Amino acid sequence: MQWLENAPHGALHIYTDGACSGNPGPGGWAWAVAPSGEPYGSGSERPSTNQRMEVRAVIEALRAHRDHLEPLVIVSDSTYVVNCFRQRWWQGWLSRGWKNSQRQPVANRELWEDLFDELVRRGSGKTVFQWVKGHSGDPMNDLVDTLAVQATGT
Template sequence: MSRLVVFTDGACSGNPGPGGWGWAVSPDGEPSGSGGETATTNQRMEVYAVLDAIRTLGADGTPLEIVSDSTYVVKCFNDRWWVKWERNGWKNSKKQPVANTDLWKPLIEVVQAGDVTFRWVKGHSGDPMNDLVDRLAVAATPR
């Protein structure tokens, strides 16, 4: 089974403030998903976009490649930050509580249960799919 490439993004108007998230399947942007929250952060929206994409597209075991401009998301998995977070009682390297654990825990669970890889893409650099998911996230931000 070939790996489905999914671009994800989060946006926030103010940080914190109203925010949105979006995801879309490459190369043509379909299917896609988006949503928003009235009071959130950009990082929270980045994580939520990935969680929703995997829950929607990977539930049947479809191999996924998540492409994100969030180093927070990509490094969490590629550099295995989550392993240290769990080992340290959900504290980061500064001994502070890890933000967004209510999203990280289920995201880690679905990533471990599936076949998911992560790749970073530079944001706002002209990548058509990254630009598309940015537009989806911005459009989903509550006004």
């Protein structure tokens, strides 16, 4: 699997976020297309964790854009999600048989497998992961945060 390091001109930017009321607790995820915030999607899982919801948000964003053939930029405030690809954690996980660097089972493996399936379906070099600082005033990040929190139902 390969992912682009930089966003090509004209790529569609999709912001994602996950939230959890308690950890674990009721979880919510959301995605929205920049710059307008539309279309968007959100949902929930109970019980869940913050990390599960961050990964789920990306999966659902990719599923919603399966027919979009141009590159996508997934913008997330989750280092858990972004570093998996930017720092190539996934390569180590696969080479170690789904064990992390401490030789423990990778958390949320079933979600990561779903995410990898979506990325493979999109094709090599069609997805970029970009980090944004959470709660820093970025309007799109604030929007998906609000949607994810609302989706928790709390």
